[in-house]
Amino acid sequence: MLWVMPPIKLNALSGTWLRHDFPFDFDAASQTWYALIGVDLSSKAGAYPLTLSGESVTGPVKYETSLAVREQTYPVVTLTVMRKFTAPSKKQLLRIKREEARKHQAFAHSSAKRLWNGPFRVPVNTAVSEVFGVNRVFNGELQTRHQGVDYRAARGTRIVAANSGRVVLARPLFFEGKCVILDHGEGLFTLYMHFSRLRVKEGQKVARGQLLGLSGATGRVTGPHFHLSVRWEGSYLDPVKLLQLKLPVN
DSSP, X not given: OEEEOOSSOEEEEEEEETTEEEEOEEETTTTEEEEOXXXXXXXXXXXEEEEEEEEETTEEEEEEEEEEEXXXXXXXXEEOOOGGGTSOOHHHHHHHHXXXXXXXXXXXXOOSSOOXXXXXXXXXXXXXXXXXXXXXXXXXXXXXXXXXXXXXXXXXXXXXXXXXXXXXXXXXXXXXXXXXXXXXXXXXXXEEEEEEEEOOOXXXXXOTTOEEEEEBOOSSOXXXXXXXXXXXXXXXXXXXXXXXXXXXXX
């Protein structure tokens, strides 16, 4: 989260960081501008230039500084899943390729207008079972990074929307199982995985706290649970950090 309190009145503000262009929103209560930004897991530690561009009554203004990215270490876990999830057949590989194209399509068109409002809520009131960034080894061979957070959830547990948005995907996928993707605008998405039943459809608008479906054990899983991911401008961010932010209500 980035907060900016400029010394002069601005009509608009935008920023550029790590090759991402992003808009700011204005919070009248605190008289500050704010934007959601994040760092991809693959980013190396260091200081990265930040450029702020604003529009004042006298014309354009610009400010340049840098933001530091610190190194983070993550644990390794070993998991055992059905063999098809580490060695898919030709038919399954074709399905995976089709689904990758569909997910790419879903992420390609985010609303230019912010659809979320206020703090993001936890979609299920249970404990975290696996944190973000864990290095996973499936069946002793396939290595991946955990690009989200897992929550304990018995089959049939209600899963709700973390914030308001639009359903851009709601269907069964090979790895994700029955999956829902919400567009919250300005390049921000939340992903909900491994449902047993879906309760929303693609194209539907949803409100914060609205039922999306019931948890299950579909896709690449070791048992029933719920997975939440946060994607911003193509980068997967730690959902827990987003859920902890005290965001303005407009």
